[in-house]
Amino acid sequence: MIKAVILGTGSCLPEKTLSNADLERIVETSDEWITSRTGIRNRRVAGRDEQNYQLATKAARRALAVTGIEPEELDLIVVATISPHMIMPSTACFVQAELGAVNAFAYDISAACAGFTYGLDLASNYIRNRPDMKILLIGAETLSARVNWEDRNTCVLFGDGAGAVIVAGSNDGRGVFGSNLRADGKLWNLLYMDSPESYNPDLRRDEWQGPFIRMNGSDIFKHAVRLMEDAVTSLLRQHDLTIDDVDLMIPHQANIRILKNLRERLGIPEERVFVNLSQYGNTSAASIPIALDEAHRQGRMARGDIVLLCTFGGGLTWGSLLMRW
Ligand code: ACO
Numbered sequence: 183m184i185k186a187v188i189l190g191t192g193s194c195l196p197e198k199t200l201s202n203a204d205l206e207r208i209v210e211t212s213d214e215w216i217t218s219r220t221g222i223r224n225r226r227v228a229g230r231d232e233q234n235y236q237l238a239t240k241a242a243r244r245a246l247a248v249t250g251i252e253p254e255e256l257d258l259i260v261v262a263t264i265s266p267h268m269i270m271p272s273t274a275c276f277v278q279a280e281l282g283a284v285n286a287f288a289y290d291i292s293a294a295c296a297g298f299t300y301g302l303d304l305a306s307n308y309i310r311n312r313p314d315m316k317i318l319l320i321g322a323e324t325l326s327a328r329v330n331w332e333d334r335n336t337c338v339l340f341g342d343g344a345g346a347v348i349v350a351g352s353n354d355g356r357g358v359f360g361s362n363l364r365a366d367g368k369l370w371n372l373l374y375m376d377s378p379e380s381y382n383p384d385l386r387r388d389e390w391q392g393p394f395i396r397m398n399g400s401d402i403f404k405h406a407v408r409l410m411e412d413a414v415t416s417l418l419r420q421h422d423l424t425i426d427d428v429d430l431m432i433p434h435q436a437n438i439r440i441l442k443n444l445r446e447r448l449g450i451p452e453e454r455v456f457v458n459l460s461q462y463g464n465t466s467a468a469s470i471p472i473a474l475d476e477a478h479r480q481g482r483m484a485r486g487d488i489v490l491l492c493t494f495g496g497g498l499t500w501g502s503l504l505m506r507w
Contacts, residue, residue: 221438
């Protein structure tokens with residue numbers, strides 16, 4: 183049976199690093215507070231010529247170079263993002279133009295930190311329908327443009343970056359073989375980013391306070407641990423697997439305490455969980471593809487390994503995905 187495999191990965195991080203010590207000069211915080219509560223020490227912040235689509239395009243070029251696939255061979259470009267370059271057109275269209283991927287259709291998806299995992303499931307379903315497709319899937323964010331730099335509750339958590347994968351069909355037993363994607367819109371106000379102010383006075387809302395990220399951190403924390411655990415255990419059960427069958431888990435990189443709790447509840451040892459959040463912070467939809475690219479380049483996945491993704495973000499959106507590498 184044809185399944186969707188990842189043929190190549192690539193990533194791109196902005197040049198500028200913002201450390202916890204740098205943040206001490208921006209808001210009332212400390213390296214000790216941030217490190218002990220989140221595990222984050224540094225994050226990258228986009229500068230000139232590092233717009234969302236430019237980071238995304240660089241990550242895509244790196245993934246394409248690994249595979250030898252030319253931009254004209256791409257059939258579809260999907261960008262998962264909640265910090266798009268513009269509201270219209272999609273960031274995917276900017277990437278398509280930059281790459282010269284003249285035969286690809288292109289669109290963005292918005293599922294917050296779960297965007298890349300949602301996107302990989304989407305790509306997998308396209309491949310099932312049309313096994314000859316070549317799909318470029320990117321998670322890219324410039325959340326530095328969307329956080330309130332006066333709000334210490336949020337500005338210390340997020341970072342910028344992009345990760346990309348090339349997805350195609352294969353019948354050698356590898357590829358995506360299961361997913362469990364979920365959402366609960368009733369809990370939207372635990373983590374959200376408002377739109378720009380309305381130019382229609384009738385649509386203006388009294389509670390509008392600016393298009394920034396807002397979060398109820400402790401509630402998000404509890405939901406993240408419980409819902410990711412549930413998403414993973416039910417998916418494994420569905421495929422007659424246990425956590426011991428998983429060679430590498432690549433979770434969304436939000437917070438080291440969330441990951442420690444999750445790891446302990448699942449009973450998976452530290453060495454089988456990929457973590458890089460101390461250097462990049464939470465890059466939302468970009469976090470898993472950046473981690474995938476680093477894990478791949480570090481040789482953390484061998485051909486045939488079972489790789490588990492799990493994710494959680496605003497929406498709420500969350501889920502898990504299994505693939506044989
Ligand atoms: N520096 C210093 N103090 C801070 C900072 C900061 N950067 N941010 C908040 N505080 C203060 C608050 O003002 C509050 O002070 P108060 O008690 O005087 O009102 C106090 O710290 C809160 O402390 P705690 O309750 O002990 O904080 P907690 O241990 O809950 O940690 C945190 C807060 C890190 C936000 C935690 O709740 C968390 O990690 N939540 C998950 C958030 C997350 O990862 N979101 C990312 C998006 S969702 C996702 O990707 C999974």
